[in-house]
Amino acid sequence: MDIEGYQSGYSLSQKFYKNADIYTSEISNIFHKHWVFAGHLSQVPKAGDYFTVEFDVESIIIVRTKNGDVKAHMNVCRHRGSQVCLEKQGSKKLFTCPYHAWSYDLDGNLVAAREMPEDFKPVDNGLHPVHLELIGGLIFISLAKSPLSLSNMQRDLGPLLNLFGFDKLKLAEQKSYSIPSNWKLAVENYQECYHCTPSHKEFAQIHAMAGDLKTFAKQKAEFQARHIGSPKMVEYSAYYDLAAPGQEGYQYDRNPLLPGNKSGSLGGKALAPLLGELTEYDAGASELMIGPVMFFLIYDDHVVGYRFLPTSVETCVCDIFWFVDEAAKADVDYKLSDLTWLWDVTTIADKTIIMNNQKGVNSKFYTPGRLSNMESFQQSFLNWYVQSINTVHIAHAI
Amino acid sequence: MDIEGYQSGYSLSQKFYKNADIYTSEISNIFHKHWVFAGHLSQVPKAGDYFTVEFDVESIIIVRTKNGDVKAHMNVCRHRGSQVCLEKQGSKKLFTCPYHAWSYDLDGNLVAAREMPEDFKPVDNGLHPVHLELIGGLIFISLAKSPLSLSNMQRDLGPLLNLFGFDKLKLAEQKSYSIPSNWKLAVENYQECYHCTPSHKEFAQIHAMAGDLKTFAKQKAEFQARHIGSPKMVEYSAYYDLAAPGQEGYQYDRNPLLPGNKSGSLGGKALAPLLGELTEYDAGASELMIGPVMFFLIYDDHVVGYRFLPTSVETCVCDIFWFVDEAAKADVDYKLSDLTWLWDVTTIADKTIIMNNQKGVNSKFYTPGRLSNMESFQQSFLNWYVQSINTVHIAHAI
C-alpha cells in the first residue's frame, strides 16, 4: 500500500472517481500542468482562422496570426470576464467581446476599449497567453506557468511524424462523445485491450492485439521479424512513470493487424491514399501517445486521434479526430462514413461500458480489483497518476 | 427536546430532509442495517431467473440458483467494478461482466477470468454475497454484516402469511413512482391517514380509516366484535421503537372497509379470486409492515406492497407491487387496470403532495409542527428514526 491506499496491480479506490477535492487536484496537477492536444495546423490555414478547445471550466482560442504563427489565448475578456469568442470555429480579424466590445487582435493584444480611466493600460490587458507548441503539424497547448519540456519527444518522434507525413494531414472529421463517468475510467478503458474480445468484435476482427497474450506475442514477433529495419518499427517507452524528469511523456510502437487487413476498416480494406512517405501497406498500425490523455492510432492510410478531457468530476468527453493526407479528396479518395466506422462503433460501445463501470464503482461494496496481465499499460498510468496528484490537497478526501 | 432538536409529537426539523451528511448516516444506519423487501419467489421460478433491486448507489441481484435456492449478490464486478448485470430482470446461466467477461455462476462464484497473474485466487473473487431471507414467499435482503433477527417476526407472521397464501401469490404488476423529495416525507405520507379525506376521495370512499378518529374507533370496534376469533384479527405491534432488541420490526392489524365494499377497488367490488385459505370476504383489509420501509395492504383478494427507497438526499422512489393468487388468470380472473386503479390514482396524488411538502420544508421559515392525533404511527417512526441515525456523524450538520 502507498498513497491513499493505492496498491500497484489493483484498480483505484472509489474516492478517486467521485471526490470533488481530488478532481480539483487533478485539474491543477495534471490538466493545468501537462500538454493537451488542441488540433492540427490544417484547421487554421489562413490568418484569422481559429477554433476553441474546452475542458473543465476552461475555453482556449487557437488562432493563426497575421505573420503566420499559431497562438493560443484564454477565452476570457480582461474587462469583466465574458467569453470573448462564442463560436467553436471560424475566421475573424479581431476578437471583439460580445459584451462591451473590448477588441483584441489575433495576437491577443487589447486594441480597443472605450471610456476607460486615464491610467488604464491596454498593454497590460491582453488576453492571457497560453503556451503552444507544434509537433509535426500537431498543435499542443499547456496552461502551466513553466511547461514540461518537449525536447526528448521532438527528437524521437520527429522522424516518425515526418515519415507518416503528419504535417501534411488534414482533419477529415471530428466527433465528440460525452461520457457520464470520471475521465480516468474513460482513459483506462482506452489503455487496455483486455476488453476488446468481449466488447469490440469489429476491432477484434482487425487488430491482433485483441487476442490472448500468448498468441499476440507470437504474432508481434513475426510482424517484427518481417519488418526488421523498417523505420516504422522503432519503439519509445517514455510514458507516464517512465518519462524523463521535466519532460512530457510519450510512447510509440507498431503492432500487427490480423492477416488480410490493410487498415482499420470494415473488412480491413484500404480507406484512403497512403500517408507521407509510405509506399505500401504493412498490415500494421502504430500506437502513439503524447502527454497523458492524447492517443493516436496510425494506420498506413489514416490517423485516428483520441483526446480525453474532464468536464466535471463525474463527466468527461472523448473527442475523436480522423486525419487523412491533405491531398485526399472526400468522396473521391476516401468515404467519410467508411473512414469513421470502426472507431465510431467502438467508442459508442465503450461509452456504455464506461458508464456501467462508473455505476458499479459508486457502490459502497466496490473494492479495488486485481488487474490482469493484459492491463500493464493501464497499471503504468495508475502508478503515475497517484504520484501526480498532490496528496496534500486530498488528505481529507473520503 | 432531545436529539438534534427533535421533539416527540412534532415533525422533524429541516436539516433531516436536506442535509447530505445526515443522508449518509441514514444509508449506513437504516438502509444498510435493516431488511429491505426485494420481491416474491414467484418472480424467479426457474434456475437462472433473476431480477435486480436498486437504491441509493447500490444494485443487488436476486437469483434462483441451480439447486433451487434463492441468493442475492452485489451487482459489482470484483475486477474493476463494472455492474455485472445490466438488465433489470431475465434469465442467465452465468453472470458475465459486459466489460472484460469475468464470469460468475448463479451462486456468485468466479468461474472465468482470462490472463490473470498466477497468484490470483478466483475463490476470493466471487460477487459480494448479500443476506437473504424468505418470509412466506417474500424475499428480503440485508446489506448488514450481522443482520437483525427475523425470528420473532417469523413466529408471529408465519400463520398469517399462510392464511393469506403469501407463498402462493404471483406478482401481477409492479410500478415505480419517482418522487422529488427526501424518502422520509414519502414514508411519513404513507404512515398517516390524516390526509386521506382531503386528498384521497377514492380511498376515503372505501376505507373506514379515512374517517375521523371517533367514528373510525366505533367502526373498528364493531368490526372486531363481528369477527371475534377470526385468525385475521390478531394484532402485532413490534414496529419501530416497539421492536424487541436485535429483532427486525413488524406490525399487523386488520381494519374495516366502509359498508358495501369487498376490496380496494372502484365501487368496492371484488377484484380477483380469494387468497389462500380464505372462503369469504369480511369487508376488511390488513395492514402489514415488515422492516422500516415496507408496507403491505392485504385485501381478501389481492395484496398491495409499497416499498420506499432513497435515490439521493432529495429524491426517492415508491415501488408498488400488486399480488394475486398464483392461479388467477389475467383478463379471466382479474383485470389489471381494475386491480391497480386505487393505489395508482392515490400514489399519483401523493407524489404531488409530497413534492409540495418538500418545497415548503425547504423554506428557512419552516419549523417543526405539531402532529395530530391521527399521526401516531408516524410519530413512532420519527421517534425511532432520530434514535437510529448515528448522531455522532451528523454533529456538525446544519
Place this chain on the structure above:
Amino acid sequence: MDIEGYQSGYSLSQKFYKNADIYTSEISNIFHKHWVFAGHLSQVPKAGDYFTVEFDVESIIIVRTKNGDVKAHMNVCRHRGSQVCLEKQGSKKLFTCPYHAWSYDLDGNLVAAREMPEDFKPVDNGLHPVHLELIGGLIFISLAKSPLSLSNMQRDLGPLLNLFGFDKLKLAEQKSYSIPSNWKLAVENYQECYHCTPSHKEFAQIHAMAGDLKTFAKQKAEFQARHIGSPKMVEYSAYYDLAAPGQEGYQYDRNPLLPGNKSGSLGGKALAPLLGELTEYDAGASELMIGPVMFFLIYDDHVVGYRFLPTSVETCVCDIFWFVDEAAKADVDYKLSDLTWLWDVTTIADKTIIMNNQKGVNSKFYTPGRLSNMESFQQSFLNWYVQSINTVHIAHAI
C-alpha cells in the same frame, strides 16, 4: 484592497459568483434583509385575490384581506410544512393546505385543524407573517425581523409616484426570464449602459444614455435646461453605499431620449395614454430604483419594472413588469406586443450576454478587471455589496 480581495474600480473575484457559502450569506444579509418588490395593488383588487412571490427556496403569498388591507404570509403550512398555496395567482376565501386541510383565513390565522391534541393552540399556528409596505401602489415585502425604514424614500418619492400616477397603474404584462448565472451578473448587467451600443441597437436608437459619456453629458445638460422646474427633473441618489443608515436605498433621475422619440418603442412612437398627471411627452425617461434589486424605467406612457432574484448560486430570474394607466384598454389604447417589444428583445439579448459572462468568470484565469467610466453605478453596487455580506461567514470560502 479590502474585503476578500475586492478592489473598488474592479469587477469581483470569481468566488463571489460561484461559492455556495457566499450565496448563503447573500440570502441572509441582502435578500432576507432588504425590501423586495412583490407587485402592484391592482393585482389584488378584491378581498381574497392573491399572488405569490418566489426566490431562493422561499414562497410568499400576497393577499387582499376582507377589510381591504394587503398582507403577506409565508407559504408554509405550520403543520408539516407543505406549501399551502400551489397556484401562482387566483382568488380564495381560505388558504387550505392541500395536504391535511389545515385552513388559514386571509389574515393568515389558522381557522381549521382537525383532530389536534387538546393543548394545541391555533392562535400560535398562523402562517408566518411577512412585513409589507406600500409605496404608491407598489407592494414591497421584507423577510427581516426589523426591516429597514422606508421613511426617507416615502418622503422623497411620494410626490413623484403621485405625479406619474403609480397608484393608478395596472399590470399589463409580466414575463420571467431565467438566466443561468449568479444573480449579481444579471444585476450588474442592468446597472451599466457601457454594453448598450455594442449589444442593444434597439435601445441605442431610442435612449441617449447608450451613447458615449461626452455626448450624453451634453444631451443631458440640454435636456435639463429645457425642462428646468419640471417636477420630473428632481434627482435622488440615496442608493447602495449612499443610503442613510437604517434606511432602504433608492435613486431617481430623468434622462433624455434621442430626438424624435416619445417612448421606449419601435420608432419611438407613443405606446399608451399618458400616465398620472402628465399632459405631454417630454422625450425623457426616468430611472427609479427601490431597494437593491428593483429598477423601474418610467416613460411618459408606461412603466417597466425589473426584478432580479436568485434561484440558486448559479441561477437567477429576471421578472419584468409592464404597467400602463389603469384606464387604458388593451387593443384599444395600447397593443401588448408593441408595449413589451423593446425590453423583451433587450432582455433576451442580455440573457445570452450574462450566460457567457458566467462561463468566462468560471475560468481559473479570470481575474477582476478594470471598470470603465460608464460603469460607475455598478461600482457603487459592488462597493456596497462587499460591505453588505457578512464576511465572517465566508472567511473560508475559496
